[in-house]
Amino acid sequence: LLNAVYELLRQQLDVSSNVSSSEQELVRLHMPNHFTEPAYTVADAFQTCHVNPNTVRAAFRQTLGVSPGEFLRSLRLKHAADLLSYTGDTMTIAEIAFRSGHSDPLYFSKVFHRAYGMTPTEYRTAMQTSDNTSSMTKENQS
Secondary structure, three states, rough: HHHHHHHHHHHHHHHHHHHHHHHHHHHHHHHHHOEEEEEOOOHHHHHHHHOHHHHHHHHHHHHHHOOHHHHHHHHHHHHHHHHHHHOOOOOOHHHHHHOOOOOOHHHHHHHHHHHOOOOOHHHHHHHHHHHHHHOOOOOOOO
């Protein structure tokens, strides 16, 4: 009888871990489609995907090592870094903040600095300098 109870509990744990993994995957796939919307939050993802926030948070921590909020923030910051790298001076820092899902350019600059160790302007300059240096190196090799 104890073996039967143990087996039943083990099966339920397996099912619940699969559910939390699939819920986590659903949220993880939803976020990249909406992270550029400044009003979009993790709570919106949970509600839209009809998932249990507690199980998804635990699954995120277990599989990705970050919270859903940290995942969303990293998506936004990576997109901002890409825009800073590839748009040159054609977009202002405020435009990049808004296009990467940040509603406040000053807060964006603070969060970006915390993540990358430099302001968005410094990052843009560093990326432009490294692009120019690599371009000159390639031209000199030709």
